[in-house]
Structure formats: structure tokens, C-alpha cells
Amino acid sequence: MSVKGFKSHPYIPNSVPEVEAEMLREIGLTSIEELHEEVPQEIVLKENMNIPEAFGSEYELRRHVEGLLKKNKSCADALNFLGAGCYQHYVPALCDEIASKGEFLTAYGGESYNDFGRFQALFEFESLVAEMVDMEVVNVPTMDYSQAAATAIRMACRVAEKRIALLPESMDPDKREIIRNYCEPDLDFVIVKADPATGRMDLNDLKAKLNAEVGAVYFENPEYLGMFEIDAQKISDMAHAAGAQVVCGCDPISLGVVASPRSFGADIICGDVQSLGIHMNYGGGQSGFMATMDDPKYVLEFPSRLFGICQTSKEGEYAFADVAYDRTSFGHLRDQAKEYVGTQTALWGITAGVYLATMGPKGMQEVGETIMRNAQYAAKKLAQLPGVSLRFADPFFEEFVLDFSKTGKTVTQINKALLAKNIFGGKDLSKEFEWMGECAMYCVTEIHTKEDIDRLTAELACILEGGEA
Amino acid sequence: MKKIDRSNPVRTGFHQAKWDEPVIFELTQPGERGVLVNKAEKAICEATEGTAAIPAFLKREQAPALPEISQPRVLRHYARLAQETLGTDVNVEIGQGTCTVKYSPKVNEQLANLPQMREMHPLQDESTAQGIMEILYKTNQYFCEISGMDAFTMQPGGGSQAILGMASLVYSYFKSRGEEKQRNEIITTIYSHPSDAAAPHLKGFKIIYLHPDKDGYPDFEAFKAAVNEHTAAFFVANPEDTGVYNKNVLKFTSYMHEHGGLCGYDQANANGLLGVTRAREAGFDTCFFNLHKTFSAPHGCGGPACGAVGCADFLEPFLPAPIVRFDGEKYYYDYENAKNPYGMHKIREFNGAAQVVLKAYAWIRALGAEGLYQAAKTAVLNNNYLFKKLMELPFVDAPYIPGKQRIEQCRYTLEKLLEETGVGTADIQRRMMDFGMHYWTSHHPYYVPEPMTLEPTETPSKADLDEYIATLKYVFNEAYTDPKYLKAAPHSSVCHQLDESNMDDPEQWAVTWRAYRKKYQ
Incomplete structure (x- = not known):
């Protein structure tokens, strides 16, 4: 049984039955089924597609999609230290x-x-x-x-x-x-x-x-x-x-x-x-x-x-x-x-x-300065945790690699424990860069405050002491 | 006061916004700030060296020469440029043929701008991304249903990248059979999008072009002559931009399969076919949908977008990882394909433009199966209504299948108008802008002489269509009555006729303000 369409849909003005009929008349047809006469019958779809019925209103659609999105926990809901090519910065x-x-x-x-x-x-x-x-x-x-x-x-x-x-x-x-x-x-x-x-x-x-x-x-x-x-x-x-x-x-x-x-x-x-x-x-x-x-x-x-x-x-x-x-x-x-x-x-x-254009030359200098200081502060604090070190000694911009190999815990374990504290830990590098050991790449930008970084440090300290992992 | 007269639907009083807005660098006023930036806190400053850590040779000596502009002036500048842009929100969108420029529902924009969408980092733990993963998974299922395919990837960021995706799948498939060096040709048609040739060529394929037969179908005899042991695939749209549906499509796909090749379906023109006919039943092994066209996501001046590539089950192992799956309780990423030594590599970072997929998902859910079918039927009805009205004009013609229906668009020819008046399609295009209308000619080269390609989609009302037709007629009439004025168009657009004589000259072109100042000041 073929579908007959959705009349008077708000996105489709000419789905109003009277208008549709008038336009069909203009081109010498009586039904929308007579359109697509060039498509051979053997490949015309005879059944309804298996797609959920339309929501009855914009409100119901909104509620539904909002409901789905509520299953996400975003970087606005958690404290994020992921970067690796996609960065959380302030958006003016x-x-x-x-x-x-x-x-x-x-x-x-x-x-x-x-x-x-x-x-x-x-x-x-x-x-x-x-x-x-x-x-x-x-x-x-x-x-x-x-x-x-x-x-x-x-x-x-x-x-x-x-x-x-x-x-x-x-x-x-x-x-x-x-x-x-x-x-x-x-x-x-x-x-x-x-x-x-x-x-x-x-x-x-x-x-x-x-x-x-x-x-x-x-x-x-x-x-x-x-x-x-x-x-x-x-x-x-x-x-x-x-x-x-x-x-x-x-x-x-x-x-x-x-x-x-x-x-x-x-x-x-x-x-x-x-x-x-x-x-x-x-x-x-x-x-x-x-x-x-x-x-x-x-x-x-x-x-x-x-x-x-x-x-x-x-x-x-x-x-x-x-x-x-x-x-x-x-x-x-x-x-x-x-x-x-x-x-x-x-x-x-x-x-x-x-x-x-909004940031201007000064803004771009300042944001670079803030990012570098915040990232340096975070690296310094985190590298002081027992068993944790910076994997590489060279200066960096906003991301740095932390080596957890000597903590007795894997990055997977650590990130799981951090997640329980509503923190997205750094990107786990242990799979893609096996030669590095248990390493994670942390990204710190101008959006992070001292309090954010201190909180990460404290939670990590707690996790590494074994209390939380 | 007299009664308002609306008897003439042509907007003869139209003038597009014209602000004569300077290039943004010209707005600079030293000292002005557009936004204040947070500094590192005092305790952090005391504990860190900041930019002093940068090795001397990597330090920026001079601040970048960006303009210094206050916030209201930056806003006003871009607000004015926006007004000087003819987006779909403000015009009767019929003239951008092949582009399927339809209404992009505002509720979808609002949903995509929620923090739970736009503040999502792509590497977050799967447990924190179940909502968007469900959307990716279900949209994938809907596309399978709409196309008849078995699997999709949402990675490609547009139609052209999707064609590269199809070509990559074809390459991977033959590589897995040790035939990638032998099967190194792809057949396409002259009416296909340029990327149907250019993107596969990038994957090392030699391109064979088919010309149309008298009905506008790809010439089957030429096709048979082109298919041989070197043929990897046939890439084609159906309908092509002529709006002519190739009735013999199964003959082509069957013949290709009999000779060991694959069939890739450019579904940029899918809008007229939703719920009517599907890629798989027409014999295609892979296809793609433009979510920014058929599935209502806005075009954004040309992206971000999504060209979702689908395929039959035997090609699924070659799709790029990861693929979203559902284990009955939760959604998860399956990286199995990354282990396939012949699989195509990743084509776009992370998972492509997930927010675009969300908009397509919301559009599908606002329509359901019946609404998708209605969209296709109304798009085709609108096009055939437009077609009938325009073909009544003695100087408008459209090659192929006279008296038969077109699908969702048509490529007309104004050859006769040119002969009679000296006014060509490029002139008409510029003049239509004086009434706030888009109008498109064709991709290059022009195989249909003096081409005019119109695609109304399901969005315009009958009144909109009638306005567009009346405007075209007004302009056509002017070709006879005042061709000189017409040819000098536009008169009411943002700027006057371009003089592009400097655009191919390295001594004169200026791709940036910096290059301009070097050459002209």
C-alpha cells in the first residue's frame, strides 16, 4: 500500500490539498501518484518506508530532540581537558x-x-x-x-x-x-x-x-x-x-x-x-x-x-x-x-x-599569553603528583603529555575515575603511541581557571593515591 | 490614500542592500578593542614564565596586523555584509538549480545550538555522548531505509568529498581483489557534477565521459563500448541536471555488474525521489546524500555540510572507522574496519559534522515517511508546473523527451532568445538579481547552449512560483524591448557589472588585503 503524503505540512506550502489539486490540473494530472511517470514501475517503491511517523507538532519534535541531547554530557557540564585537534576556547x-x-x-x-x-x-x-x-x-x-x-x-x-x-x-x-x-x-x-x-x-x-x-x-x-x-x-x-x-x-x-x-x-x-x-x-x-x-x-x-x-x-x-x-x-x-x-x-x-576582527592584534597576543600560562601552570602542578611526569621536556603551547607509567595505573583507569568526578581527562595516547607508555595529552586553554586546574590536580592526586580508582 | 495595488507580482521596486562597506582593515582605529580577553590569574602568573618559554626564534616579533575595531562596529560591519547576501531566508529560492536550496527549519538550528550539541568534544567518553550517538545511529538507519543500502558513513563533509568517498570505496574493493591497477577507469557523464570526474581522478582513476543519447540518457551503446576489463565503476546521477530520469538505469547497472564493475549513485538530486524509488533497487552499490540539500540542513555559504556515503553489505567492511552501533543497551563506536588492510582510510576528522546530521535527523522526524514522500512529490509537482509555464514561452526550450515529465529540476536552453535578441543566459542571470532572485546557468562547459537551470524544491508556494515565472517573463520581454538596459544589469543589486579582466593576471590579482596593498598602494 503506497503512502499518500502529508498534507498541509508547514514546510511544504503546496501540500495544501486545494493548491495541489489546482497545480496538478494545470499540468494535466489528477493525482500526485501520476508524477514520476518516467520512473519504471519495477523500481518504484511499493511499500511505506520504515521511518517513524512524524511528530504531530514542533513542540513534540523539540521535546524529543532535547530529550536525546540531554543524554549527552557536554564540556559545559563537565570540566574538559581534551584537545588533540579540537579545542575548547571562549567563543565571543x-x-x-x-x-x-x-x-x-x-x-x-x-x-x-x-x-x-x-x-x-x-x-x-x-x-x-x-x-x-x-x-x-x-x-x-x-x-x-x-x-x-x-x-x-x-x-x-x-x-x-x-x-x-x-x-x-x-x-x-x-x-x-x-x-x-x-x-x-x-x-x-x-x-x-x-x-x-x-x-x-x-x-x-x-x-x-x-x-x-x-x-x-x-x-x-x-x-x-x-x-x-x-x-x-x-x-x-x-x-x-x-x-x-x-x-x-x-x-x-x-x-x-x-x-x-x-x-x-x-x-x-x-x-x-x-x-x-x-x-x-x-x-x-x-x-x-x-x-x-x-x-x-x-x-x-x-x-x-x-x-x-x-x-x-x-x-x-x-x-x-x-x-x-x-x-x-x-x-x-x-x-x-x-x-x-x-x-x-x-x-x-x-x-x-x-x-x-573582534580580537584584534592585542586580543590575539593576550589569548596566547593566557593559554600558555594556564597550560604551564597545569603542567607544573600535575607533574608534581607522585609518579606523574611530563613525558617530554620541550616547551609547549596549550597541550602537554603526562606520563602515568610509574603510577601503577593505566590512563584508561585514571580517565574513568576522573569521569566519575565530572572531569574529562586528557586524550589517552597509550594505544596510538605505544612506545610512550601510559601517557595522556592534556589541553589547557584560556577557559580554564586556577580553580579548575587545582581541582583537576586534587582529584588526580586522590585517584593516584588509590582511593578513587 | 489609494488602495494598494498588488496586481503586478514583479518586484520592480526592489533594491538589494548596498552599504558600500569598506574592507574590514579600513575600519581600524588604533586602540579600539572588539572584546576583552581574560588574563591568567595572578597566582598563575607568579608561577609561570608565559611566552618567555617560547624559544627565541619561534617568538612572534610583531603583533599580527589585524584591524583594531570596537565591538559595535565589528557587528555592524558583518550585519551589513549579511544584508548584502541573498540567503534562502529572504528570497524565493528557485534559481539555484542543482543545489536543492530548500527551507532550513529554525527549530533545527535552535536544537543544534544547545550546549549538549555544540559544546561536545569529539573524543569524549562514549558514555557521555549517548544522545548524539543515538542521532548518528538512527539517521544512518533512516538513510539505509531511504536508499535501500546496508550501511552509511557520515564522515564526508559535502557532496564532493562524498564522491571521493565512493571512489575510495571502489578503490579499496578492487585493491582487496588485487585488481586496483587493472580496474583503473571510472565512467561518468558530461552532465554529472564536475566532482564526479575530478574526485575519482584524485584517487588515480582515468575518467571516461559519456554523452547523452537523443533522450538525454547516457548513451548505452557508448557505455557498452566504454566498459572493459579496466572499468572500475560507473558514477552517475539520475535524474541528471536536465531533470530527465534515465528509464534504462537498470540496463546500465546490470551491464556494469556483468562486467565486474561497481555502480556509484550521485544522489545530489535525491530530493525528487524520496520514498518513490531507491538506489539499491536501481542496481547501485554505493550512493550518497547531501544533508545540506535534500535533508534541509542550511548551506552555510558552502558548508559545514555532510555528504553521507552509503553502500551495500559487501562494501561495508571498507567504510572508514568508526561506525556507530547499538548493542541493545548503549551506542558504541566500532573500529573493526580500521583493521581491514584494504579498507579506505578516514576521510574526515572525528565523525564529520555531527550538528548537520542532527538537523537532518530533526527534519526527517518532522516529516516521517509520508512527509518525505510529500516533499518529493511536491518538489516534482512544483518543477513540472514551472516547466509547463516556461515551455509555453516560444523562446524557451528544454532538450530531450518532449512532452514528458521532468523530476525535480530542468536545464532549459535560451538559445532562441539569444538568436532573436542578442541577450544570453548570463545577461538574464544578472538581470534577475534586480528583482531579488537567484538564477543559475550550468556547470562548465555548457553542453546545453545558453543554459538555465532551475530547481524549485518543495519550499516555494504556488504564489512564489508564479512570482518567479512572472519575473522571468518580465525579463524575457525586456530582451525584446530594451536589450541594452538588460545587458547592462544588474542595476539594483549590490554592485554593478564586474570587470574580471584582472582576475587571471598574477600582476593584478589580489587574494588578500595584504596583497592588494602591496600591488595598489
Whole structure:
């Protein structure tokens, strides 16, 4: 028995029976069943789909979804120390205000004329991020940091006309997987070992693996494990000497106080702007970018849209439009274009622009300073707990690795006990980085107070004494 | 005072907001602050060295040259830019063909903005994420039901990444059979989205294009000639952007299977098919849905979005981990697929855009099976109503299957209008903006001459459709009466006609304000 539809649904104006009948008449039909005459009967669905009946009202729908979400315990309900690529920072009110403006929220593929504001806001995003990374070209955002890194590596290998890229062992394993999926089978990857004592890239191993076939050397500052890449300049120099391009990832919220990777020789910079005024959204706040200097050698390798300033037919008026559109797969070239482009994360680009414009130079310096102090304080306090130590000695930005190997407890046990105290402990690294031992990566930002950190320290002390685990 | 006259539905008095708003850097006033930032507490400062810990060569010497702007001015700037953007909330959305731009319910936005959604960290313990995991799990089940597939991943962040997902699945499948080097071609059509060619090409596939036959279906003889031992898959939309449904789809999918290849369904055009026909019965092995199109999540100027990729059971082991499952008591992540040596790698960080899935879930639950069916039927009714009215115009035509129904959209041709008036589709596009309307031509290259692609979805009312039709007619008429004025459009949009002569010139282009100042000041 076939379904007959849902009449007068609030989202579907022409489901009003009288209107529907009138429109059907206009096209010479008597029933909506007569639509889809081109679909062969043998593949027309004869039965109702097995999908729950619609809620009878908006109120019931709201109650239902709110009920589901109440089963979540969010970082607003608990004290969170998870980072690892998705960060809890303060989101200024303006960011939410602009991100929820209906005009931006529901725009899509309009032109430079009627979507003028979308083009300008994204041009401004490019421009504001360019100031942070000290580069001249930034793209309309891509999916996430991993996608940005993957594209940056592909760009670098095209520029170098080579097909091997070096990746650090200590990087986010998920990011490595995403890069692989995006770049294979065109590119091959070689892993550069980490020094187990310092967590740094092993420069001897880098030297051994650099050769004339290597097109890109990828690393990050701060690196995945939180530390500053002390050898950044050396890595860069070695890569360049071997004829490879340097691709460096960064966290833009650090760049109010930390130098841009350009200063130590990065040719292409990438990163994620989620930290810039975008809620975590269970991972749905990620939004990646790439940046280069304004050299056509690089610019023409971007697969993304690049919005630039454009003149109009009216003297003195300016607008915004696509720069070098034909390089993208939207142009005539399709599969022969640079990679591909499509819907990515434009709204987060606009939001990150609002964040940077709101914070200003002083705000970005201050937030960097606050984050570093809070994180340093937390690391210091936590490393004083019996059996707990900092796994690596190098200075770090907002994340640090705690070694619990000598506590007699596993990170799994510790995090479970913390959860019972309404604390989300640091990311368990013991599975992905077995060589480190029982380690967890803690993230402390400007949102944490001394009281929060002291509470974590006290609860951990209690757990490690054996009382609570 | 006279009675208000509403007899002319064309908004001849429209003018879009035009604020002449400077680039944000021009608003800087040294010393102004947009927001105050909390400092580390005194006791923390006393115990730490702060930025002094940064190795000297990694320290930022100069503050970033961001503008310094007070809070109300930042707000006003972006509020004005928002007004200069023609979102779906404010216009009759018919003109963005292929984009399925429908109403995005506000209640879904409010739900997605609750702290229990947006303050969720993706690595939280599963016990603290049962609500969102239930939503991910159930939406996955609904998609299986709507498509006939056996499993979905919500990771891909849009339609194009979903196509990469399908191509990755195909690659993994043949790799598991040791055939990835041999099966290195994917067949698609010239009417498919550019990403149906570009994304598989990224996975190393050679792309073979099919042209349409006289009915607008992919040419079956050409298809047969293209299929050989190198063919990995056939990627196609149905209907394609012409709105023509390929009646012979089973012939294609069967033939492909007989020759050892797979079939991937680009379901960007699924909106007209919900509850009517499904991917699996049409013989597809993998497919994807755009949640920001068919399932009402807002487009957000181009994301965040979700392109959920589905597949039949034999491809499920290749899907990227993790997959949400339910053990009867609780939801949990299954990482088994990560162990599959041939499985596709992860495609997006964490679990993709979960808040977008939540919006799709809420939309499905607001409609139920009958509502989904109604949405599809009304979208098709709206399109065929529009089609009939426009095809009555002597200078509008649409290639293929004359007299037959289209599904949810149509690609028309204005070739005759161009011949008679010198006014082309790009001119009409710009002129429609003067009435607050979107209008879309086609992807490149233009296979239909002077293309016009319209997709009304189920959102517009009959009055909205009539307004759009009346506006188009007004503009078409102007092509005969005042083509010069028309060709100079837009007149009432945010800016005047672009001069894009500098956009391909490295000496002149300016992708950032910094680059602009270097070149022009």
C-alpha cells in the first residue's frame, strides 16, 4: 500500500490539498501518484518506508530532540581537558551572532552581485588569516586541518614535481590516515621517526630519508603532541637543501605570540580555524586553510576557491570574485583541474574572520599569553603528583603529555575515575603511541581557571593515591 | 490614500542592500578593542614564565596586523555584509538549480545550538555522548531505509568529498581483489557534477565521459563500448541536471555488474525521489546524500555540510572507522574496519559534522515517511508546473523527451532568445538579481547552449512560483524591448557589472588585503 503524503505540512506550502489539486490540473494530472511517470514501475517503491511517523507538532519534535541531547554530557557540564585537534576556547558573542545570521546561514552559490557580502566576508577571512600566518594568499576554507594538510602536500609535490612526502611519526595518526586517503595512489609517504626521549623529529632519520625523490616535508608547530618544534629551522633547511618543499601546520590561535612558520622557511602553511571562535560541535567545527606567498607557482596549484578584489563597470566601485577560476574543477577542466572543489566549511571561515576582527592584534597576543600560562601552570602542578611526569621536556603551547607509567595505573583507569568526578581527562595516547607508555595529552586553554586546574590536580592526586580508582 | 495595488507580482521596486562597506582593515582605529580577553590569574602568573618559554626564534616579533575595531562596529560591519547576501531566508529560492536550496527549519538550528550539541568534544567518553550517538545511529538507519543500502558513513563533509568517498570505496574493493591497477577507469557523464570526474581522478582513476543519447540518457551503446576489463565503476546521477530520469538505469547497472564493475549513485538530486524509488533497487552499490540539500540542513555559504556515503553489505567492511552501533543497551563506536588492510582510510576528522546530521535527523522526524514522500512529490509537482509555464514561452526550450515529465529540476536552453535578441543566459542571470532572485546557468562547459537551470524544491508556494515565472517573463520581454538596459544589469543589486579582466593576471590579482596593498598602494 503506497503512502499518500502529508498534507498541509508547514514546510511544504503546496501540500495544501486545494493548491495541489489546482497545480496538478494545470499540468494535466489528477493525482500526485501520476508524477514520476518516467520512473519504471519495477523500481518504484511499493511499500511505506520504515521511518517513524512524524511528530504531530514542533513542540513534540523539540521535546524529543532535547530529550536525546540531554543524554549527552557536554564540556559545559563537565570540566574538559581534551584537545588533540579540537579545542575548547571562549567563543565571543559576536561569532555566534554572525554565524547564525539567516542570510549567511542559508546562502549558497549566488554570484558576486547578490552574494556580495558572502564574497567580501570570505575575502576578509583570507586576509585576516594571512596576517596571522604572514602570508599573502589564503583559500576559502577547506574541510579541516587534515584536508588542508593533504592538499598542501599535494600542492607541494606538484610544485616540486616529485611524488614522495615525508610525515612525522609523532603526528596525529588520524590525520595521517586522511592524508593517505586523499593522496594515494598518486603520492607515496615515508615516516620520519620521532626521538622517543624528546618526542622531536629524529634529524638523523630525516637526513636518511631525504633524497632527490622527496617533494614535501610535512611537520607542525606546535606539533601534535603540543610542543614547539625546536628544530623547525633545521628541518626546513634540510628539506630545502634536498630540493623538497616545506609544508608546515600550525594552530592559528597560537600566532599572536608564536612566529608564523614562514619565519622558519615554510613554503605552504596549513591549519584549522576551529580554535578561532567556532564551537567544537562534536568535531563539526573543524575548518582548514592553506596559505602561500603570492607567487603564481603556488597560487595556480590551489584547488580551492580564492576570492579576490575585482573592479566593476562603475568607476571607483569594487567587488569580489574568483581569482584564476579555471584552475578549479568548477571551470572547464573538470578532472584535469587541480584536485577538486565543492561545499566545504565557508560559514566557519566567516566566523573565524569575525573572531580575528573582534580580537584584534592585542586580543590575539593576550589569548596566547593566557593559554600558555594556564597550560604551564597545569603542567607544573600535575607533574608534581607522585609518579606523574611530563613525558617530554620541550616547551609547549596549550597541550602537554603526562606520563602515568610509574603510577601503577593505566590512563584508561585514571580517565574513568576522573569521569566519575565530572572531569574529562586528557586524550589517552597509550594505544596510538605505544612506545610512550601510559601517557595522556592534556589541553589547557584560556577557559580554564586556577580553580579548575587545582581541582583537576586534587582529584588526580586522590585517584593516584588509590582511593578513587 | 489609494488602495494598494498588488496586481503586478514583479518586484520592480526592489533594491538589494548596498552599504558600500569598506574592507574590514579600513575600519581600524588604533586602540579600539572588539572584546576583552581574560588574563591568567595572578597566582598563575607568579608561577609561570608565559611566552618567555617560547624559544627565541619561534617568538612572534610583531603583533599580527589585524584591524583594531570596537565591538559595535565589528557587528555592524558583518550585519551589513549579511544584508548584502541573498540567503534562502529572504528570497524565493528557485534559481539555484542543482543545489536543492530548500527551507532550513529554525527549530533545527535552535536544537543544534544547545550546549549538549555544540559544546561536545569529539573524543569524549562514549558514555557521555549517548544522545548524539543515538542521532548518528538512527539517521544512518533512516538513510539505509531511504536508499535501500546496508550501511552509511557520515564522515564526508559535502557532496564532493562524498564522491571521493565512493571512489575510495571502489578503490579499496578492487585493491582487496588485487585488481586496483587493472580496474583503473571510472565512467561518468558530461552532465554529472564536475566532482564526479575530478574526485575519482584524485584517487588515480582515468575518467571516461559519456554523452547523452537523443533522450538525454547516457548513451548505452557508448557505455557498452566504454566498459572493459579496466572499468572500475560507473558514477552517475539520475535524474541528471536536465531533470530527465534515465528509464534504462537498470540496463546500465546490470551491464556494469556483468562486467565486474561497481555502480556509484550521485544522489545530489535525491530530493525528487524520496520514498518513490531507491538506489539499491536501481542496481547501485554505493550512493550518497547531501544533508545540506535534500535533508534541509542550511548551506552555510558552502558548508559545514555532510555528504553521507552509503553502500551495500559487501562494501561495508571498507567504510572508514568508526561506525556507530547499538548493542541493545548503549551506542558504541566500532573500529573493526580500521583493521581491514584494504579498507579506505578516514576521510574526515572525528565523525564529520555531527550538528548537520542532527538537523537532518530533526527534519526527517518532522516529516516521517509520508512527509518525505510529500516533499518529493511536491518538489516534482512544483518543477513540472514551472516547466509547463516556461515551455509555453516560444523562446524557451528544454532538450530531450518532449512532452514528458521532468523530476525535480530542468536545464532549459535560451538559445532562441539569444538568436532573436542578442541577450544570453548570463545577461538574464544578472538581470534577475534586480528583482531579488537567484538564477543559475550550468556547470562548465555548457553542453546545453545558453543554459538555465532551475530547481524549485518543495519550499516555494504556488504564489512564489508564479512570482518567479512572472519575473522571468518580465525579463524575457525586456530582451525584446530594451536589450541594452538588460545587458547592462544588474542595476539594483549590490554592485554593478564586474570587470574580471584582472582576475587571471598574477600582476593584478589580489587574494588578500595584504596583497592588494602591496600591488595598489
